Every structure is written in C-alpha cells, then in structure tokens.
Amino acid sequence: QVQLVQSGAEVKKPGASVKVSCKVSGYTLTELSMHWVRQAPGKGLEWMGGFDPEDGETIYAQKFQGRVTMTEDTSTDTAYMELSSLRSEDTAVYYCATVRDGWYFDCWGQGTLVTVSS
C-alpha cells in the first residue's frame, strides 16, 4: 500500500519560492506517477502537473508553466514541487497524489499548507 508523507507548513513572502516534499513508502517512485494538486482556502481542487510515464516527461498545467518545477529523487523515493514568484493567491494546501494502475489519483499525501504573506 502506498503512503505519502509531505513536509510541514511553510510561510513565505511574496516573490519568494517554496519547495514541498512528498516521501513515498510502500512503493518506489519508479512504480508510480506523481502529481501535485492544490486547494486554496475554501476553494476547489486544482491540478498543477504530474509525471507522464509514456513520454517520461513532467507535464505542467498551463497556468503554472514557467513558475513550477516538479522533480524526483529516486534514491530516496521523494518527490518535490517547487513554486516560484509566490503571490498571495498561491496561499493553499498543496497535495501530492499518485497515479498507479489507471487514470485516477488513488493515493494522496496529507497536504502541506503554504501561506504567502508579507
């Protein structure tokens, strides 16, 4: 069974960057595709991007292209999501979520609250 454990809450100033981690256990990163989804306070879920195993590339939602970078360290089975040029609208809970055997997000991390405030 996959378990995802994310890093702790962050407070950042506008213009800064944040890097959130997601540690995988029960599987190795190479056995699944990692995606990132965020949720602003009181708002819905928003897909940010994820790994496409068919192409071997990471695909980003158009809204975040140029500002987000998703990476993986297969030696530690840890995925990372870095968002730069932060603004107040980026205040949200950021989730990592896996796609394994199909076309759906079957396992989610506990979420990491990122607060952007001056």
Place this chain on the structure above:
Amino acid sequence: QSALTQPASVSGSPGQSITISCTGTSSDVGSYNLVSWYQQHPGKAPKLMIYEVCERPSGVSNRFSGSKSGNTASLTISGLQAEDEADYYCCSYAGSSTWVFGGGTKLTVL
C-alpha cells in the same frame, strides 16, 4: 482548461438518494471514460470514491455509483448516511497528459 461544472451544494435526508452532476466539454468528459470522483471531509485529504466513470475501489461502499452521458458525469449516493456529508469533486482526463477538476459540491445530510 476550465474547471468542470458542479452544483455548489446538494442536500438530502438520511436514507434518501442524491445525484451530483459534473459537466465538462467534448475535450474532457465527453472524450474519455476517465472520470473519477473524490470525497473530502473538512481538513482531510481527498479520497477516491469512483474511477473510470463507474468503477468502485476496494473498500468503497456500493451505495456510491457513477455514470456518464455525453459531456456530463454523475455521482449517485443512495441510502444517505450522516458520514457521507462532505465535499465531492469530479475529475476528468483532458488529453495531452492533463487533468481537470470540478469546482466541488458540498453535500449536506439533513
């Protein structure tokens, strides 16, 4: 990519059935049988309830069912229980390795 359209809220009494709709376009919901539904309780991570339009993961009650017609997918919960009160989100594959979520529906069990 625009978010899929869901009603903001639905409600029902214990034992009743409710249906939540999820309307997309011919580029997402209408093109792929890859709609999934997620339940989210306050302060918790989303939980997969339905995948590939109508399939239930192991451990999910058979009171939850899904369907699709054209550009609209639906989640039906029968025999409503207090524990079903939560937010529900639909999600669809949108081509080119991208995904889109619905805006979410708050279910209130009266």
